[in-house]
Amino acid sequence: MGALLELLRERQTFVITSHARPDGDAIGSSLGMMHLLHAMGKQAVVALADPVPVAYDCLPGVQSIARALPEARPDAVVLLECDSVARTGYAAIPAGLTINIDHHLSGRRYADFNWIDPEACAVGAMVYDLARAAELEITPAMASCLYAAVLTDTGSFTYSSTNAATFALASDLMERGADANAIVQAVYLSHPVSRMRLLGTALDKLRLEETEHGECPVAWSSITLAEMQRAGACVEDCEGVVNYLIAIGGVRAAVLLREVAVGPAAAAGLAAATEQATQFRLSLRSKGALDVARVAEGFGGGGHRNASGCTLTGSLEGATQRIVEALRTACLATPATPAGVAAADPEQPATLLA
Ligand code: 5GP
Numbered sequence: 025m026g027a028l029l030e031l032l033r034e035r036q037t038f039v040i041t042s043h044a045r046p047d048g049d050a051i052g053s054s055l056g057m058m059h060l061l062h063a064m065g066k067q068a069v070v071a072l073a074d075p076v077p078v079a080y081d082c083l084p085g086v087q088s089i090a091r092a093l094p095e096a097r098p099d100a101v102v103l104l105e106c107d108s109v110a111r112t113g114y115a116a117i118p119a120g121l122t123i124n125i126d127h128h129l130s131g132r133r134y135a136d137f138n139w140i141d142p143e144a145c146a147v148g149a150m151v152y153d154l155a156r157a158a159e160l161e162i163t164p165a166m167a168s169c170l171y172a173a174v175l176t177d178t179g180s181f182t183y184s185s186t187n188a189a190t191f192a193l194a195s196d197l198m199e200r201g202a203d204a205n206a207i208v209q210a211v212y213l214s215h216p217v218s219r220m221r222l223l224g225t226a227l228d229k230l231r232l233e234e235t236e237h238g239e240c241p242v243a244w245s246s247i248t249l250a251e252m253q254r255a256g257a258c259v260e261d262c263e264g265v266v267n268y269l270i271a272i273g274g275v276r277a278a279v280l281l282r283e284v285a286v287g288p289a290a291a292a293g294l295a296a297a298t299e300q301a302t303q304f305r306l307s308l309r310s311k312g313a314l315d316v317a318r319v320a321e322g323f324g325g326g327g328h329r330n331a332s333g334c335t336l337t338g339s340l341e342g343a344t345q346r347i348v349e350a351l352r353t354a355c356l357a358t359p360a361t362p363a364g365v366a367a368a369d370p371e372q373p374a375t376l377l378a
Contacts, residue, residue, distance in 0.1 A: 080210070128142065143185075171204055
């Protein structure tokens with residue numbers, strides 16, 4: 025961390041970015057990093073290729089987030105939660121220096137400086153550690169952003185990446201002025217009704233694989249563009265649907281396939297169900313030692329052991345068949361307890377989710 029602080033101190037202008045379709049950790053840690061750099065007297069802006077979901081409008085500094093990269097080349101770019109430059113959604117990011125801060129198991133050392141800690145519950149927690157190491161004051165603004173990052177990336181402190189240190193961190197952020205109530209209200213209690221309608225559709229289509237012993241190790245569902253249109257829903261409304269699938273007792277792996285608008289259909293804002301090159305974004309979840317990061321990597325994606333994602337092209341039936349088969353194989357290769365929940369892997373005590 026000392027080396028990273030040195031690199032930051034030596035430079036003056038920064039661009040901070042994170043992955044496409046930004047989530048709570050991407051947004052909260054980016055803004056937290058911006059506040060940290062401002063506290064160091066640096067010029068720092070956040071640029072995210074995709075829009076920030078309205079749920080995060082409450083975070084201090086969110087209005088300053090740009091979609092386009094600034095024209096002037098900065099001294100350094102900080103990439104948070106990304107395993108590559110491509111994952112940011114930008115084709116290229118010119119900079120004097122690239123700094124990669126990530127907590128994904130599938131994290132890659134692609135930047136000039138790389139700090140990857142798969143044990144961290146959120147990149148927001150790593151930014152907090154950096155602020156503490158720099159002996160900077162954690163302002164209420166920074167605390168709120170980092171709290172949102174930790175809250176969302178631990179599934180509201182439910183994933184097994186959550187430990188005593190996570191609660192100590194949350195407690196400290198609240199003491200420093202994080203507005204935890206406002207964040208919970210905005211992130212979890214302000215959903216549009218379209219989201220609930222879409223959830224209903226996805227749960228209605230839920231499929232479970234039944235084995236001869238009556239176990240259902242794999243659950244899956246899908247959301248097409250036509251279904252999103254019917255529900256009046258947007259991409260944001262698909263967020264979290266997969267968590268309902270993995271919440272089923274006995275299910276060890278779950279996947280939600282979401283159709284993505286590509287080509288002429290995307291340009292016209294139309295459903296692409298009849299397009300030849302239909303594309304699906306996959307959200308994978310698992311319990312215990314079952315490693316869906318590895319499954320996603322097999323399809324060019326990545327993530328955490330218990331939460332990962334990738335993209336598949338083809339028909340819905342074909343994509344479903346491929347991923348369910350891969351998850352079934354992963355289930356068979358990973359020992360489970362009699363209750364159907366995978367045994368803990370002593371080599372990887374910190375089970376990480378989204
Ligand atoms: P989600 O299902 O919530 O979109 O993603 C779950 C986790 O997998 C997140 O930590 C996310 O960053 C990661 N992830 C999702 N899609 C991809 C992908 O295409 N590539 C990589 N490297 N990580 C992904």
